[in-house]
Every structure is written in structure tokens, then in C-alpha cells.
């Protein structure tokens with residue numbers, strides 16, 4: 001039996017037939033190739049799922065299409081009620097699901113719970129939204145005419161998600177898509193397939209209890225080839241894809257080639273600007289959490305600190321001191337701050353980034369290292385590193401999905417820091433630490449940060465669901481979650497109604513017969 005109650009959590013999630021620690025457990029979801037899920041926490045096999053074949057995919061799309069024809073006619077507030085029940089189930093299962101997220105993905109148990117809380121939050125948001133999917137009423141230029149707009153569901157929303165938020169990203173999409181009247185087909189990351197199975201079981205139960213077709217929520221498994229089924233499929237009007245910029249460029253082109261819609265949530269290269277007026281204590285907590293939380297594998301992880309030269313040494317020393325306090329180990333043990341990377345490939349990328357930055361002239365001030373020995377058997381635990389670097393280094397311009405923090409120095413005005421912060425290809429999250437109102441407002445102004453998220457006296461990671469989430473440039477331009485992000489899941493229709501016995505034409509055009 002596993003410590004930290006993993007066995008019990010799997011049982012509560014209905015995954016007991018996936019035998020932990022053996023290679024015999026097969027959860028049958030299809031007949032394709034087996035994907036085995038290994039925990040980066042201890043290297044053990046958690047279970048296997050089968051990937052979806054093309055034939056099975058065809059069946060899934062037929063099931064989803066049929067379900068859509070029913071679901072779109074269910075009034076939106078009633079769809080909201082289903083999402084409310086789903087949120088209730090998530091409340092009941094918050095601990096086991098949070099544990100599975102932590103064990104399969106490797107983030108701390110606290111962050112695993114936080115991820116499930118985000119799912120609950122977006123459900124609550126979507127329930128309220130289900131009564132507010134409103135369009136505008138406009139004044140017609142023609143007498144006796146009424147003009148308004150309404151939003152109708154799109155159909156099937158295809159969701160492709162990344163390993164680092166194995167459950168929340170799905171719910172950001174589905175909770176909104178469902179109240180909008182869409183049905184969803186989800187391909188989770190092949191690195192976290194059991195999180196996908198667990199979520200699907202939870203919603204399937206809610207749908208069953210309400211006599212609704214399970215096709216409202218469909219799960220397909222596999223690697224990028226299964227994702228490609230969706231990006232090329234014209235029966236899927238919207239593909240929401242979260243992952244690397246490399247993946248986003250491929251998916252966007254495939255979807256655009258058939259003039260479908262894509263919602264892209266791609267890589268970030270997020271910076272915190274630290275000005276002479278910053279609160280250093282807050283800066284250190286925000287920067288360290290942002291850089292090492294989820295072992296540096298959040299799209300919003302802090303990768304660059306842009307520090308004013310006048311306080312550079314002070315901040316650097318405080319950071320180095322803080323890094324000495326970090327405890328690295330099993331993320332289910334709440335005494336630890338930093339868990340493992342997702343897999344051995346990620347460890348390779350971490351090593352290679354450290355090597356590259358050294359070759360480019362970076363000065364490593366907190367050394368990185370792959371940890372070994374007791375508790376580190378999976379080979380996925382690495383030491384968070386800090387490197388003094390230059391913004392122009394090739395490796396600094398890239399997103400390395402690992403806990404490597406680059407310190408960059410600026411002099412003069414805050415404009416110089418903003419220019420550096422913007423001088424990367426990605427545009428997801430950004431932050432400024434300052435108690436100076438003028439600096440803060442310049443950072444938020446039209447000439448300020450070019451990112452989708454710009455924070456003042458908060459780090460780069462840890463967004464709330466109420467705001468629209470996403471970023472510009474190579475981050476892909478999509479927005480999910482709060483505000484009016486729901487509109488992407490619907491099609492807008494403009495309606496003009498003539499209640500007279502005349503047929504006046506717009507723009508006063510005369511046409512008599």
C-alpha cells in the first residue's frame with residue numbers, strides 16, 4: 001500500500017481496478033495502444049489506459065453529435081443546474097482528486113487541492129453565467145423594426161490539455177461550454193491519463209443521475225496523433241488547445257485550414273519587475289513561489305526577475321537565502337516545498353537549459369542538480385536554480401519548463417525594465433513589485449506590459465477564475481475562464497424583425513416592383 005492515502009484516493013475515485021504498482025491493471029476505455037502512467041513522485045506505475053483508435057474516435061463523435069442535438073434544447077439555466085451538481089460532486093471528492101493530481105502530476109498536495117478548488121470555482125461561475133448568456137438589443141434604422149443579437153451553442157468543443165494542470169484546464173473549458181449548450185470531447189495529456197479518467201467518471205455519474213446522455217462529456221486518450229483527429233475534424237467547430245507554443249502552431253494551422261475556431265493557451269516567459277520602491281519581503285515570497293511552485297511547471301511560472309541595479313544585490317542575497325530553505329521531496333508530504341518534474345525528459349531539458357545558459361555566459365549562483373538517493377528514486381527531483389543572465393540569451397528567450405530563475409539587471413527608468421519584460425516572444429503573465437504609483441500605472445498603461453495578465457504587487461502565477469485568462473503573442477491570444485470568455489463557445493446571431501406591412505430597405509435603398 002502507498003503512503004499518504006493514495007490507494008484510498010484511487011478507490012474513492014473509482015479507479016481501484018487500476019492496480020497500483022503493478023503492470024496488470026488495465027482500465028479499458030478503448031482497444032488502442034496502452035498508455036502506462038508512472039508517478040513522478042516515486043516512479044511507480046499507477047495504471048494503464050488504452051488510447052483511442054480512429055474507429056473509436058468516429059463513434060465518440062457520433063455519440064457527441066447526438067448528445068448535442070438533445071443538450072442544445074435544454075434551457076441554459078437547467079444546464080447550469082447540471083454544472084452545479086458537478087461542482088457538488090467535486091466538493092465531495094476534492095481530497096482524493098487533489099491527491100491523484102499531486103501523485104500523477106507531481107505538484108504539491110496543496111496545489112493539487114487548489115486545482116480542484118479552481119474546478120469548483122469555475123462551476124459556481126458557470127452556474128451564474130447560465131442565466132446571463134445575453135446579447136444586446138439595438139435600435140433599427142427602419143421604422144417598425146426590432147434588432148437584437150442572441151448567442152447559440154456551437155456544437156462540439158474539442159479540448160486538448162497539457163500535463164501541468166491535468167484537471168483544471170478541462171473544467172475551465174467544459175463548465176462554460178456546457179452551460180453554453182456545447183458538448184465536449186477531451187483529450188488529456190498522455191502524461192496524466194488517470195486524471196482524465198477520474199474526471200470523466202465524475203461527470204458521467206452526474207449525467208447518469210439526470211438521465212442525460214454521457215456524450216455531453218467524452219474522453220479520448222492518446223498522444224498527439226489522437227489530438228490531430230480533432231484539429232483536422234470539421235465536425236469540431238472549436239478546438240481549445242493548451243500546451244506548448246510548438247503544439248499551438250501546428251493545431252492552429254490545421255484548424256485554420258478548415259476555417260474552424262481555435263482557442264490557444266500556450267507557453268509563457270513571465271517576468272517580475274522589481275523596482276527601487278519594491279517591498280523586498282513580498283517580492284521574495286512572490287518570486288520564490290512563482291519560480292519553484294509546481295517545480296517551475298506552470299505556464300505562469302516566474303522565469304525572469306528584472307531587478308533595478310540599486311537593489312540588485314539585496315534582492316539577490318534574499319533570494320539565495322530563501323532557496324537554501326527549500327525542502328525538495330515527495331509533494332504529498334506537506335513539509336516539502338518542491339516536488340518532482342513530470343518525467344525524465346523534463347529532467348533532460350532542465351539539465352540542457354542549465355548547460356546552455358552557462359555556455360552563453362550566465363553565472364549560476366544557486367546550482368542546479370538532479371537529486372538521487374532515498375525518496376528520489378523516480379529520478380525526477382531537481383534542485384531549483386538561480387542564474388544571473390542577460391535577456392538576450394537564446395535560452396532566456398525560451399520557456400524552459402523547470403525551476404530555473406534568471407536574474408536580469410536594469411538601470412534608469414522603469415521603461416527600461418518594461419522594454420526588457422516585453423522583449424520576448426511570449427506574452428502570458430507579468431508583474432511589477434513597487435509602492436510607487438507612477439511606476440505601477442506606467443506598467444499597466446498602453447505603453448506598459450504587453451501580456452494578457454499584468455499584476456501589481458502580486459507574482460506572475462496563481463490567477464483567479466473570475467478574470468479572463470490567457471496571453472498575447474506566442475501565448476496564442478486565447479482567453480478562458482471568467483469575464484466574457486464564454487462568448488468563444490457560442491455563435492452570435494443578429495436578428496432583425498419587421499412588424500409592419502412595409503418592406504423598407506436598409507440604407508434607404510429604393511427597389512419598387
Ligand code: NAD
Nearest residue numbers: 161162163189223224227228243244247265266267268299
Ligand atoms: P505539449 O504541447 O507537449 O502537449 C499539450 C497537449 O497537446 C497534449 O495533450 C498533447 O498530446 C497535445 N499535442 C501535442 N502535439 C499535438 C498536435 N500536433 N496536434 C494535436 N495535439 C497535440 O505541452 P505539455 O508539455 O503537456 O505542457 C506544457 C506546456 O503547456 C507549456 O508550454 C505551458 O506553458 C503550456 N501551458 C499553457 C497554459 C496556458 O493557459 N497558457 C496552461 C498550461 C500549460
